Amino acid sequence: MNQPAFLRATFAPPSPPPKMARDFFAHWRKNLFGDWKSSLVSVLVAAVALLALPPLWRFLVTDAVWSATDGVPCRAPGAGACWAYIRAKTPYFLYGSYPQEFYWRVDVTFALAAVLIVWLLWPRAKHKGAAALGFFVVLPLLGFALLHGAPSLGLPVVGTNLWGGVMVSLLAALAGIVVALPGGIILALGRRSNLPAARLLSAGLIEFVRGVPLIAVLFMANTMLPLFLPPDWSPDRLLRPLAGIALFASAYMAEVVRAGLMAVPPGQSEGAQALGLGRIATLRLVVLPQALGAVVPGVVNNFIALFKDTTLVAIVGIFDFLRTVDTARLDPVWAGPTIAATGYVFAALFYLSFCLAMSLYSQNVEKRLKPRSDKIGTGL
Known part of the structure; x- marks a missing residue:
């Protein structure tokens, strides 16, 4: 009986083992320029980045005003982002009109919340039942007493x-x-x-x-x-x-x-x-x-x-955070053409x-x- 033509009479030669790792340039060349479509998209993205990033960097970093006592330097021609304004208004952005002498009450409340959140979300943390009890029961009661006040505990309202x-x-x-x-x-x-x-x-x-x-x-x-x-x-x-x-x-x-x-x-x-x-x-x-x-x-x-x-x-x-940012820009001491943009960039970050x-x-x-x-x- 003749052997069918579609069957091999001998084994195929072994292929070399695939490369388990590629160098850095080969990896990015395959992902960014693997074919003409990916190459076109990569070139367009690079062109947009080259057009947008340099002026954005100049506005946010190179030409930015980092230190000032008022908005005069921020109103100078060619001035960039007024980060001095953000520094001056940081307490208002964080606490609103909350009395300054009671800032510590806000800090303690949110520091405790941060500790409990990390405790709950940390995979290897133990006694998460105690953390859940603290977060869902103790924190709301203690946070209300701290933020709102409790005259019986000596905390003004x-x-x-x-x-x-x-x-x-x-x-x-x-x-x-x-x-x-x-x-x-x-x-x-x-x-x-x-x-x-x-x-x-x-x-x-x-x-x-x-x-x-x-x-x-x-x-x-x-x-x-x-x-x-x-x-x-x-x-x-x-x-x-x-x-x-x-x-x-x-x-x-x-x-x-x-x-x-x-x-x-x-x-x-x-x-x-x-x-x-x-x-x-x-x-x-x-x-x-x-x-x-x-x-x-x-x-x-x-x-x-x-x-x-x-x-x-x-x-x-x-008055949430964005509302305070929108209100603070109306301060005449810090008036300037870049104040609003700087505040909204800070909010976005x-x-x-x-x-x-x-x-x-x-x-x-x-x-x-x-x-x-x-x-x-x-x-x-």
């Missing part, structure tokens, strides 16, 4: 009409983030509940809040919330927009959590119940960890959007630093959770 700047922006963001995740989980579970009343109430609240802009929610919280409470229980002018932000963030977070719950295969719950776990234990130990791990990018994206959306509280008369930090941390979390998420539905 500082009205919220004097609060402003970074202090208010971080407070609004923390309030929204703290409430958004648990609130979103409750609404998502309610929308998937077998109880018709819970399902309709959750779905109605989510769709109503998601169907109106945040500005409308803030106006409703500012004007309508006091109507549903007795006069003695009327919420503070700052608490009203915080409640609106928390409700708005919870509704959007609910849909992200619901997507994660739908991504968990039913076999995970069935397997947990077969091992004797109850519904609450199954949800807490099996379903929610996998669901939240699968939607980390969506959760962090909501947090980033919420952090930037806190600037809208200025619509209802709250502030928001960029926080949003970039959250994004980088979420990428780290994704890398840690990826091996675990790859096993979802495989039975491993």
Whole structure:
């Protein structure tokens, strides 16, 4: 029997092993100039950078005014960014009109919040239950006593009409983030509940809040919330927009959590119940960890959007960081053609630093959770 022509009579010669590593120039040459399309895009991006970066560098660094007691040097012809103005207005940007002798109360509050956040987010940290108790229970009570005042503890009261700047922006963001995740989980579970009343109430609240802009929610919280409470229980002018932000963030977070719950295969719950776990234990130990791990990018994206959306509280008369930047530029002592641009660049750098930090941390979390998420539905 003749051997078919499409079969080899001998083995093919072995190919050389692939290069496991390339030098620096080969790596970038392949990624930036691998074909004519990538080469064209690389050339266009380089051209835009060459046109935009030199004048931006001159404005921000080379021609910038770094030290001055007033705006006279910043008004000189050819002067760049007036960083001396930022230095002079830094206390106002940070604390608003909060009394200077009580700045330490703000510093202590946010230093404690930073320690607890690092404790909660550090992967190798121990006793995270104590950190969660401190962040969600102790910090709000202690922070209120420090920021607002407690005469019984010797802390004079500082009205919220004097609060402003970074202090208010971080407070609004923390309030929204703290409430958004648990609130979103409750609404998502309610929308998937077998109880018709819970399902309709959750779905109605989510769709109503998601169907109106945040500005409308803030106006409703500012004007309508006091109507549903007795006069003695009327919420503070700052608490009203915080409640609106928390409700708005919870509704959007609910849909992200619901997507994660739908991504968990039913076999995970069935397997947990077969091992004797109850519904609450199954949800807490099996379903929610996998669901939240699968939607980390969506959760962090909501947090980033919420952090930037806190600037809208200025619509209802709250002096957040961006509002203080916009107000400080009207000081006649620092009047000048570059003052407004410098203030907005400073604000952009502030928001960029926080949003970039959250994004980088979420990428780290994704890398840690990826091996675990790859096993979802495989039975491993």
